[in-house]
Amino acid sequence: MLTKVLADSLGGSSKTLMIVNVVPNSANLSETLSSLNFSSRARNAVLGLGNRDTIKKWRDIANDARKELYEKEKESQDLKQEVLGLKHSLKDANDQCVLLFNEVQKAWKVSYTLQSDLKSENIMLADKQKIEREQNAQLRNQVAQLLQLEQDQKVQIEQRDSTIQALQAKMKSIESRLSEALHSSEDRSALGSDLSNAKAIGDGMDSPPVTKKLEEELKKRDALIERLHEENEKLFDRLTEKASLAGSPKLSSPLSKGPLNVQSRDLVSRIDSRGHSMDVVPSSPALAADKTEGTVALVKSGSDKVKTTPAGEYLTSALNDFDPEQHDSLAAISDGANKLLMLVLAAVIKAGASREHEILAEIRDAVFSFVRKMEPQRVMDTMLVSRVRILYIRSLLARSPELQSIKVSPVENFLEKANTGRSRSSSRGSSPGRSPVRYVDEHIQGFRVNLKPEKKSKFSSVVSKIRGLDQDTPRQQVTAGKLREINEEAKSFAIGNKALAALFVHTPAGELQRQLRSWLAENFDFLSVLGDDASGGTTGQLELLSTAIMDGWMAGLGAAVPPNTDALGQLLSEYSKRVYSSQLQHLKDIAGTLASERAEDAAQVAKLRSALESVDHKRRKILQQIRSDVALLTLQDGGPPIQNPSTAAEDARLASLISLDGIVKQVKDIVRQSSMSTLSKSKKKQMLASLDELAERMPSLLDIDHPCAQRQIADARHVIQSIPEEDDHLQEQSHALKPSTDLGFGTETDVAQWNVLQFNTGATTPFIIKCGANSNSELVIKADAKIQEPKGGEVVRVVPRPSVLESMSLEEMKHVFSQLPEALSLLALARTADGTRARYSRLYRTLAMKVPSLRDLVGELEKGGVLKDVRS
Known part of the structure; x- marks a missing residue:
């Protein structure tokens, strides 16, 4: 039993110490002998073969485990290094994100500051305009009063003049009757009485009081006329000063010619017409481009190198690499897309007015591709899309004179009161001095503004009467729900409305909101200007309503309705097509003018050929740009293609000029070879044969180029024939005898x-x-x-x-x-x-x-x- 228990600990390299307890008692003799035998055998025990294999097996297992432990420790060390590197990369990425976020925050702060400044400036301008309107109204009233006073004075003077003329005629008749009555004594008594009456009247007329009174009236009339002249001069000076500030043409002096009343009426009509023109077509530096000589600003072709900037390269890469599938939800996609659009706006704001066109041109293709890619997702903020679109359309307007002549309908044509139809009460819409303009769209559906004054209950009327408040003045409570309702209606109205998009593009936002407030104030007189009755605290009801309508229109203009893009995108495509068509037609006109010119000599041939080749090269560049323009690819409603005028006649003239240029150059070479005192017969014959070959190429030219080629060949033939000819050997001898x-x-x-x-x-x-x-x-x-x-x-x-x-x-x-x-x-x-x-x-x-x-x-x-x- 003990052998089995101690089998692994006996023999071999093991050292076994066994203590045997021996009892010398005879009763335990058998156990004592067996114990001594066992200890003797255990001392001489040798390790068996099975035990050695077991030890080797466990040693191999231990070595394998040691190797595996070493590999695991090495792999763990590599993983630790990789985790450390990833932590560093994550830290750098977080730092970059923080920097970008700070830049966005700064851009938002700048944008918010600019918007607040613009809003305050708009308010100041609105107040200033209101004051000027009041002053203009007062001046008009003063002018009307002065005109009426002058008219009354004229009527009084005319009455006095007629009375004087009547009395003078009566005196002449009495004197004639007196001369006739001198021959008659029987009528003397009657005539004496009449004469006494006439003399009394004449003495009354010639008396000093009457004369003095007439002189006083004349002085008053002269003083009145002088005062009217001074008032008109003051009015003219003030209106001239306002005209110079508003950028309108200077008025001619009303005192230069014509009667006083005609001048005054003309002055008032000019005031009305100027006020209308400034309201309808606001002056803008971007739309005041030079259009002399009918030149067309060519759009930069795709082959031209656009100046790159780090911000533009970053935005282009970010817009092109944005993948909606990498985001988990629509909210994440919307957040990423809107952040990119905000970065675009921030980059344009940071670039400033001097570099605005450069940064827009640099990221143009990337922005339009991004918007077209994200339109089906419907995750972009449509107001941001509208602002980006407006930036590009206004940039196109600033560089395209053919678009600056477009006039849009005033904001009144887009608005109408509920149940009353479109409002036409504005003086700007019915001014008699208004010049005809060309609108983008004459068929405009008005946006119906549904506002009604608040009806008070009988109890509130009694309370107001007890408090002494005015009961006849209705009030309108502009609630948040009403503002949201108007905003949604305005957004629905603006979706796909290209006429409204043109209004936003051609009119500055501050001027548009001012016109909108003016229309609301004229048609809803119960709205308050100040913020006493408004839900917004210090913001007036007019400001709240105009802002809600403006925001709704802006959001609707940037909303796409598949398969069509948004209204601003359609307008941009239409304007781009118009610019391209105008450029192609302009090049067609230039090429037609050049093709109709007749070339008289070699210099004009080369000049005409170079000009036509240059025009053809520009036309091909424009066609290449049309094929690759991303702005034209966003319109998917099957709009009319760009008309490419036929240039077959110009191409034929260019081919004829190329052939004519080759003929003229060969004629020059022949003339250059003949520039010597004598020619050999063979040389002369060869030159004349070359001229005959050139004359045979005449049918390849157009009729307009035949006279030039004939003249060049005839002149060369005359020069060659006028040179004396010699035999070949005589010519060699003459050279030798020199x-x-x-x-x-x-x-x-x-x-x-x-x-x-x-x-x-x-x-x-x-x-x-x-x-x-x-x-x-x-x-x-x-x-x-x-x-x-x-x-x-x-x-x-x-x-x-x-x-x-x-x-x-x-x-x-x-x-x-x-x-x-x-x-x-x-x-x-x-x-x-x-x-x-x-x-x-x-x-x-x-x-x-x-x-x-x-x-x-x-x-x-x-x-x-x-x-x-x-x-x-």
């Missing part, structure tokens, strides 16, 4: 273009020779006179043809070369005369082939055997 002195300073050395050649002869400095051709198609060189004296100056010499050296000896050749630069002499001279001629022929060929205008001459000399080469 004295050597004529080869130097006595010939023409004017060269249009020099070509440089460098000859390496193994010396320390290479030989540099410049070669060209004069008007006589002769080879002219320019080089240093002496090689050892490079600073001694360059000399220009005409190089003789190789045929000149045909009958010369070596000494005569040296004499000829002595008049040429030393470098040419060293390159051409050899030991014998034949060697010199061969070397000079090769040198002449090398120099002449470098000059383009002499290559044909080299070919002719080779055919005639003039160029002698040892290798040939």
